[in-house]
Amino acid sequence: MNKRVTLTIAKIEHETKDIKTFTFYHKLDARPGQFIMLTDFEGGEKPFSISDCTENEFSVTVKKIGEFTTRLFSKREGDLMSFRGAYGSSFFISNTKVLLVGGGYGVPPLYFLAKRLLKAGAEVVVVNGARTEEDLLFDDKFKELNIKYINITEKGDLGKKGTSVSIAKKLLQNQLVPKPQLGNNNHPQAGAWGRENREKFDFLYAAGPEKMMKNLQKFTGDITYEFLLERYMKCAIGICGNCTVDPLGIRLCVEGPVLHKKLVEQLTEFGKYHRDASGKRIGF
Amino acid sequence: MNKRVTLTIAKIEHETKDIKTFTFYHKLDARPGQFIMLTDFEGGEKPFSISDCTENEFSVTVKKIGEFTTRLFSKREGDLMSFRGAYGSSFFISNTKVLLVGGGYGVPPLYFLAKRLLKAGAEVVVVNGARTEEDLLFDDKFKELNIKYINITEKGDLGKKGTSVSIAKKLLQNQLVPKPQLGNNNHPQAGAWGRENREKFDFLYAAGPEKMMKNLQKFTGDITYEFLLERYMKCAIGICGNCTVDPLGIRLCVEGPVLHKKLVEQLTEFGKYHRDASGKRIGF
Amino acid sequence: MYNRLKTKFLGIEVKSPLVLPAGIMDMSFSGLDISARNGAGMVTSKSLTLEPRSGHKGPVIAEFESGLLNSMGLCNPGIVDGLAEIDEFKERSDTPVIVSVFANNTQDFIKITNRVNDSKADFLELNLSCPNVYDEFGIPLAASKNKVYEIVNAVKRDSELPVIAKLSPNVLNIIDIATAAEKAGADALCLINTVGPGMLIDIKMVKPVLFPKFGGLSGPCIKPVALKLIYQTYSAVNIPIIGMGGVTDGEDAIEMIMAGAILVGVGTAVYYRGIEVFNKINKEIIQFMDESGYSLLEEIPRLEKLENATQTSDL
Amino acid sequence: MYNRLKTKFLGIEVKSPLVLPAGIMDMSFSGLDISARNGAGMVTSKSLTLEPRSGHKGPVIAEFESGLLNSMGLCNPGIVDGLAEIDEFKERSDTPVIVSVFANNTQDFIKITNRVNDSKADFLELNLSCPNVYDEFGIPLAASKNKVYEIVNAVKRDSELPVIAKLSPNVLNIIDIATAAEKAGADALCLINTVGPGMLIDIKMVKPVLFPKFGGLSGPCIKPVALKLIYQTYSAVNIPIIGMGGVTDGEDAIEMIMAGAILVGVGTAVYYRGIEVFNKINKEIIQFMDESGYSLLEEIPRLEKLENATQTSDL
């Protein structure tokens, strides 16, 4: 039995104008890619990826998008919230050279992943894309990690214009090599990118809008990858069937949300459609 | 949860004209003094003390007395029966010099006890009383144990007249000392009794008609004892309250059926009354 | 510590909100007494009938992973001997006692009530769960607002003790039944009695496990049903409620209180956690109060009442 | 091995008696397909309504130690899209499929029936558990023999598929409802739908866990209630029964069959044992058959029928 936990919001951090991180002091046994179902019992229980998880606390990073998230944004530190989980599959923890490609609120779970990959001894390269510098998520947090880190915006307000996919493409096609560089905090971990020391990646991870991953998929060649997918979730325990993906019938709340390349490639609906709360198919 | 077990009757042995032993092949985790609730699902589920229990089988020894036991007596080897348990408290397993006093179908559970006491290294003396030699239960079985064993009948058809209480009284008052003797099977374990080597007992066990134990109690002095008591049992799991004894309110199906001297001495109803299936008090 | 659990029920102070319900450990004065000594704030007798009843042949209890089924068959020593046990209990204990009574017609309920008037019991509880008697519409007594009204009304006229109506969950609309009892003058309600009934089958012998075949469900499996019916009833009536059904630990008891119960019955959990269950739950309630900052039991809040208590089910 | 589990239901052969019930893993053709591939002999669609329904806001699922509560709110893509999913399923699988449909009045049931006639579904199941519509006696649809008769009768006139009536356990007398459905021409019965409803409370936030507050119970906690109602119904009707409610392992499935079920639904257990639950239970049934000496499923005996199916409860 998966016991529901109700506890106060310990910390609220404003990430961007419409994204906040909510931290709870609780020992959660979660792996990167997994999610919780969060509720205030006022109508709505919604899935959110875990964006960080240490010995005694964990966080979710939420974009204000509709009824539930708007109400969540009105909560203060000390207010009670209730969750169940962590649920779902998690990313494979490799110890080789790996590339993480994130967009939108797909970036925070990759931060949790990056930390665990580092712990396992992997050589981690992260590409973090956003529309503008202001929208960039977890930029400082990534810079504090001992990794090669590339941030890019569509607007180009960090220097060059681009998307995480356009960068990832170059990295994967060996046209670009990330190198360590001094970060904001004058530590040598944070990095920009140059054109030397071309290398191959052993594993690719991505999370973000499905369109982005669909796009990214074109450049994956024969590299092994895992994508974090989203579907409308209700039960989160694998019985209501709302989150199954065609034609496999696997449930993103149980067998997902992290899917291996082999499964993603079989999904006829990937990047095409998903199902809404009624089960009706909706195009992307 | 106490799982019900349904299995075939492996063996039926005729002990006396109205007593049979039913053996089941089943690994039962039972201690001497405990009982099972036995049923054939045809109306009636009744408590019976475990009269023997080894690695892979156990037995109950039943007296034909009313509706259920009469139906039970019509069963054959291979017929299915269902039971739950073992339930209740069990006898303390001493490793000193102990006396076991049995009457009626109280004798068989003392056989199971004697075996466990011997295993623990106790010096075991058993007094087995019945009306006539024919009514004597487990006579051969006791003789095969490495114990001092005294059998006695009211009719005197074994030599002397007496009851198990009259013998126990003499033993307890040191007027009588049991000595090893050649048994039926020419082994030196079985014993009769003589008047030498008076010794003290450290522990007294009894099972049988409540009147017998009430009688026996008079001669217990300051010896520690445990009695196996019976009350009408329905649930056997300590909730229906049918088997509680006054004024303590302890349940013979949970805190009993084996009660320590300290508890027996506090029972105002001991030897006086019990409650029937409706909870009405009935005198002994 | 236990001062914090004190509460009042119909003007009488109890040391804990926990109640030993009808049918559990209550055939004898000593069974009531050991429960009270283990922390029950109030105790209930077995449901007494005019004449003694031996109950069913059995098996009368079947266990399954989520609770118990019982087909006891209302065994009891009859109203005369049963009241004698209660009187003997009252000589040894100042714990308030509810005498539960059962009949399948109004006349017998009245006869029993008059017997009870002469006893030392504190409250009279009517076990209104008879499944075999039907009203003029073919609805079983337990589910018939007319029958429930008739019985409670008649008993109230004669009873010198406050009257508690114990309701069955196996009804179409609990509000109908609860308000009928309230209108008829019931001083309090007790719910829920066992759910179902249900059955289990021995698949080796191809036989129902219970004898007779069916038995009422109690224990953890019925808690959600109990909470819902108690909450619904609490939203619709103005008399106190003794809530029960599956309460096994302190958190369950708190749920009952939040759903609207003043007192909380603990029955089947006596099996799961021993007769010490009352003291264990008392402690767990205190622990929750400490964690949540409630110093007294009565500070524990209740759910907001339902606006429309009858129309409870969406699709 | 699986030849031993073959059985016939209304003339159609199924490879296993296990059925994926309505509401479980059945929003999409692929959900039905993965269940069939994992050993379900028959699959059921989510209950479809005329228009799409998004269902309730949630939490729509609450877990407790003995089962689940759900307040899904009959979310479904509507009859048109729902049937399209079924047709897509039928293109890939020869597993028989039941289309479950829901409406709260006879007219809508008829409209839906006519849609279903044009689909590839094998059976039409009427989810007769609407708790919000009352008959002329104020009895909810699910518990009203008149309403059940009316709907089944009307649907039978129009349906080209065999009609299964799915019954609610929350009724006063299942026999009334079951025989009304049979008389109205139902080809089979399916029971039970969820029990209660019930509720759970979050004691820290003092709020019902589900939104809206109440949800139907499923899983192990309801098995005894299901067995009893199935056995009672089996004793009184002559049409086949799909039995469900808490079946989690092979022994539970055998109990259902002995109680009178021809096919056995496995819903909540998909949560407990994964989507492989169907194959797991298939194996456990075979194992029991081996131990007990039955070579074919149909040799498994049933309980003797009740003599008087209505009068089931002793005191």
Ligand SMILES: Cc1cc2nc3c(=O)[nH]c(=O)nc-3n(C[C@H](O)[C@H](O)[C@H](O)COP(=O)(O)OP(=O)(O)OC[C@H]3O[C@@H](n4cnc5c(N)ncnc54)[C@H](O)[C@@H]3O)c2cc1C
């Ligand atoms: C595995 C998974 C992980 C997610 N992780 C995050 C995260 O880390 N941060 C974050 O901000 N968001 C995350 N989401 C999306 C998040 O669940 C929705 O943004 C949220 O449910 C919106 O609720 P709302 O009431 O505010 O909006 P609504 O107005 O109800 O809906 C807006 C949109 O949000 C999506 N959505 C709504 N309800 C659900 C639901 N029950 N399940 C899935 N999607 C839904 C739909 O696309 C919908 O169109 C995740 C979703 C999934 C499935």
Ligand SMILES: Cc1cc2nc3c(=O)[nH]c(=O)nc-3n(C[C@H](O)[C@H](O)[C@H](O)COP(=O)(O)OP(=O)(O)OC[C@H]3O[C@@H](n4cnc5c(N)ncnc54)[C@H](O)[C@@H]3O)c2cc1C
């Ligand atoms: C702890 C315990 C251990 C027992 N061990 C044995 C044993 O090893 N061998 C043996 O033959 N008998 C034993 N008995 C007694 C046995 O349970 C009864 O003889 C049996 O229940 C009689 O059932 P019946 O239907 O044949 O008789 P009935 O006609 O129903 O009753 C005859 C008498 O048996 C007793 N009895 C009946 N039902 C019960 C019941 N449910 N619980 C307790 N007593 C009952 C009553 O004294 C009753 O007057 C034991 C009883 C208890 C409580």
Ligand SMILES: Cc1cc2nc3c(=O)[nH]c(=O)nc-3n(C[C@H](O)[C@H](O)[C@H](O)COP(=O)(O)O)c2cc1C
């Ligand atoms: C063995 C048993 C016997 C019962 N007998 C009665 C009874 O005589 N009268 C009554 O009103 N309720 C009786 N009940 C119902 C309980 O009082 C209580 O309402 C029900 O068991 C739910 O509570 P629980 O889950 O805590 O046990 C009995 C219950 C059990 C388990």
Ligand SMILES: Cc1cc2nc3c(=O)[nH]c(=O)nc-3n(C[C@H](O)[C@H](O)[C@H](O)COP(=O)(O)O)c2cc1C
């Ligand atoms: C999440 C969920 C959704 C359900 N949806 C439906 C439904 O749409 N239509 C229906 O007739 N029954 C529905 N049911 C009831 C099941 O079909 C089944 O009757 C019930 O759950 C009992 O079986 P179980 O204990 O094996 O789950 C649903 C049950 C659950 C748990």
Ligand code: FES
């Ligand atoms: S959300 Fe219900 S199956 Fe995944």
Ligand code: FES
């Ligand atoms: S037999 Fe029920 S309490 Fe002992």
